[in-house]
Amino acid sequence: MDQVIVGIDVSKSRLDVHILLGAQGPGECEAVPRDGAGIAALAERLGALGATLVGVEATGGFETVVAAGLAGAGLPVVVVNPRQIRAFAQALGRRAKTDPIDAEMIARFLAATRPEPRALPDASGRLLADLVARRRQIVSMIAAERQRQSRLTEPRVRRSILRLITALEKELNEVDREIDDQVRGSPIWQAQEDLLRSVPGIGPATARTLLADLPELGRLDRRQIASLAGLAPWTRQSGTWRGKAFIGGGRASVRTALFVAAMVGARYNPTLKAFHARLIAAGKPKMVALIAVARKLLTILNAIVRDQKPWQVA
Incomplete structure (x- = not known):
């Protein structure tokens, strides 16, 4: 029996669907509204x-409801x-x-590569991921305002920047409180955070980034x-020539959090x-x-x- 492979392109109001009957088979196209019905x-x-x-292209968050709705119906x-x-x-x-x-390209990409379906995060998992992402945005905004403050000398402009920094710091404290409530409200997440933080160099921000943005941790x-x-090196070679290996791709938020933790761990772990x-x-070069x-x-x-065992010194 031919496999049925589906590619879905998501826009704000519509889903374009391409259905392949078999990896090399003919395709059917249709469009449906991006709403509950x-x-x-x-x-x-x-x-x-x-x-x-069924493949859904990541589209700035529009794909979340679609992927959750289809997965909830038991589709891979x-x-x-x-x-x-x-x-x-x-x-x-x-x-x-x-x-x-x-x-169509999504469907044919799935037919060629056959990626493995993975469980999607539930509502509480998506909320934690959104809160952690919002925290990163606020921290970035605070850093940008402080850079502006360091370059300006006009008192009135500096006061405006200071007011905005104060408001952002207040909002950051509020988001941190919500993240804390979310993690402590789940015994499973609390236990996972305790395990992660048992490692010297892992603080609450890194642990919660890993909980939110790397749910596959421990399963792969x-x-x-x-x-x-994004920490796996890419090998570059052709014939007898060998180039330097590079890292890249993957989940940038996770890689950034791990770099910060690695700098601390290289000193104290x-x-x-x-x-x-x-x-x-x-x-070896420092980087x-x-x-x-x-x-x-x-x-x-x-x-x-x-x-499920905490850190122990080897």
């Missing part, structure tokens, strides 16, 4: 067709990166870009989790400090050593969550 009708239709894989849903879809389309020579074409092997965080010192003694520390820290955290 449209999503419910689409879920019923795809369920009746026996959809084996994956959220795909729009950059990967565009690169895939260009590789196929499809230069035109419309919503129906994007939906060390290579897969490093790739998700005995295991990471010794590891960092060995790399520096071996002649390369720090990346390695961040990757090792992530491996440690992944094992701790997997085994």
